Amino acid sequence: MTLLEIRGLGKRFGGLDAVKNVDLDVQEGQITAVIGPNGAGKSTLFNLIHGFYRPTAGTVSFNGRDITHSSPHNSVNGGIARTFQTTHLFDDSTLLENVLAGRIVRSKSNVFDAIFHTPRHRRESALNQDKALEALDFCGVAEFRHDLASNVPQEVQKRTAVAMALATEPELILLDEPAGGIPEEETTDFGNLIRSLPGRGVSVLLVEHKMSMIMGLADTILVLDHGQKLAIGSPAEIQSNPDVIRAYLGS
Ligand code: ADP
Numbered sequence: 001m002t003l004l005e006i007r008g009l010g011k012r013f014g015g016l017d018a019v020k021n022v023d024l025d026v027q028e029g030q031i032t033a034v035i036g037p038n039g040a041g042k043s044t045l046f047n048l049i050h051g052f053y054r055p056t057a058g059t060v061s062f063n064g065r066d067i068t069h070s071s072p073h074n075s076v077n078g079g080i081a082r083t084f085q086t087t088h089l090f091d092d093s094t095l096l097e098n099v100l101a102g103r104i105v106r107s108k109s110n111v112f113d114a115i116f117h118t119p120r121h122r123r124e125s126a127l128n129q130d131k132a133l134e135a136l137d138f139c140g141v142a143e144f145r146h147d148l149a150s151n152v153p154q155e156v157q158k159r160t161a162v163a164m165a166l167a168t169e170p171e172l173i174l175l176d177e178p179a180g181g182i183p184e185e186e187t188t189d190f191g192n193l194i195r196s197l198p199g200r201g202v203s204v205l206l207v208e209h210k211m212s213m214i215m216g217l218a219d220t221i222l223v224l225d226h227g228q229k230l231a232i233g234s235p236a237e238i239q240s241n242p243d244v245i246r247a248y249l250g251s
């Protein structure tokens, strides 16, 4: 089943087409990757999907619902979560507090509930705590839950960013260079974490520069170049595509 359907998507910044006429289907239960040289439009594409930018052309639907003009807040509540190219953790908070902050967006209790510690608020706090811990555990960093984000290694921070997104219980997760800055020898483990996401009902759309990781992970790869689709296909198809080889080798 198609989870995310992108048609003719475009974003202009002044005279520049950062994303132009992009079509993409993200299938449920799959890992879909977006690759392309620096400045190809990968992060802009994510910002369009997530509602952080308004597209200048085209449509985005999620589960058959038009979300072209949804705000990021609505996207999260609607089942799309994301991580950012540069990790956005609160340095002076613990990993657990960071992941809890990610769940607040789904909160149903209001200020009244919080001030008066209503049963609803207490129930929700306990549930948030459970979900946050479960997400940290799933991402392999539960043992660091009481450490400040600024005190843990880069890889633990990156895993926590994934946990933060997972704690919102998304159907689709957008990962923008989730393994960026992680030493090469640790990327296999990180790849295994990403590979395990569809098994818990979370489909993945991923931007990553580490080609060996992408090729072993993705079901489908979209190659962007200057904002446009250069190719789409399986890892084997992409690796043998002459246009892709030309774009990457610059010949
Ligand atoms: P990638 O993530 O593939 O490296 P980006 O999506 O960040 O590429 O950028 C695509 C192009 O759009 C680049 O030329 C970049 O300079 C430009 N761009 C991205 N965001 C903005 C913005 N907010 N304002 C103006 N130009 C932007």
Ligand code: MG
Pocket: 042, 043, 044, 085
């Ligand atoms: Mg980028």
